[in-house]
Amino acid sequence: MTDTEASAAGPVCGRLAGELRDLRTRTGLSMVALAERTTYSKSSWERYLNGKQLAPRQAVEALCTVAHEPAGRLVALWELADLEWSGRAHTTAAPVARTDTTPSYDDRPGDHGPSTGHATPGPVHGRGGRRHRGILAVLCAVGLTAAAGVTAWLLTAIDNPTNIAPSAAPAPGCHARTCTGHQPTAMGCALPDQEEVLGEQRLSTGTPLEIVYSEQCRAAWALVGTARIGDVLTVSTPGGAPEHATVADKYDTEDPLVTPMIDGSARTGLRACFEPADGHRKCFHT
Structure with missing residues (x-):
């Protein structure tokens, strides 16, 4: 299985690594024993737990299974860490072109300005072009707002685990x-x-x-x-x-x-x- 390659670490990735270290501590397993209980090598776990490399989602779920920990909270944190690690969390909307208040020649019905004898390529300034830019600006704003809302919800759930429905303690696996x-x-x-x-x-x-x-x-x-x-x-x-x-x-x-x-x-x-x-x-x- 290919590990998730590093691109840029950040605070969310560091927090995920810390949560995984705490969970490994709770299992009582050494790094060697953890590798034996999962499909990931000892060296891979060392990189994941020290934040040198983002753990794959499947590795997070595997550690949760070994520790009898519901995976929902850590998977939500992993989603945010994956955005941060890949750089997608820093993507912003492209700037919207400025709209002039003075109408262009294309905006004046029947008036197309002085003829130069040849066509000069340039941006479209018609009513349709401005309307399309306005729609794109609204869609970008709505998209960023929705993304911010989802991120805020995930962070709230991660920071306040009591908001997540508690699961019953698992039955012991031996006697x-x-x-x-x-x-x-x-x-x-x-x-x-x-x-x-x-x-x-x-x-x-x-x-x-x-x-x-x-x-x-x-x-x-x-x-x-x-x-x-x-x-x-x-x-x-x-x-x-x-x-x-x-x-x-x-x-x-x-x-x-x-x-x-x-x-x-x-x-x-x-x-x-x-x-x-x-x-x-x-x-x-x-």
Whole structure:
């Protein structure tokens, strides 16, 4: 699939890139994992999320699908960004020719001015020509007004998402054991009103290390607020295989580090370990 090539970035494109970064953060997916879940490569997502290239509409919709986010608001923002990126947002109507108050010879019935013996090409100044120019001027004005109105409506909808009918929260995509190995946001388990922090420790840097539990999914995961390249986070249960999350690149350092989920039905015996690339391992359990 061909990416949308850059022409001119602007504030709307920057805003779209920021919204996409926030949405990617909510998924808990690394850039590599995001590429695996969509038809776009890791390098393409890096360009889209950093505003170096306008994401195709299909990429915006794909990210919304992965994040279980209704696509309407971001697609509306993409429409405006596409206009800005392509330069079509800066197109203005051509100036309308000035109409003189003094009638030309062509406006005087029966009077065509002095004869020169040959025809001289020039603009048409008759009543029909002026009428046509007037109609074109009105149409241009109406077109620009309509475009401005649509743009204003879209911006209002984007800036005031409460004006858009809310959709029901999606049902979780897994439960207990079937959540193992899946990302909490991608499966609809990372909902603020459904989460419970079962345990928390502070690292030497002051960053919180948490074990989070979803009542709706009956699954758990570990989370650390900030991490650096090479840091590893693990969550496990007694006798169960651990799930790992690693900071692979600079983009992963911009978001909290979140492990895939494990079966958290028992709610006890859950263990989280954080191992920094240049420090000592720290673990705790519920």
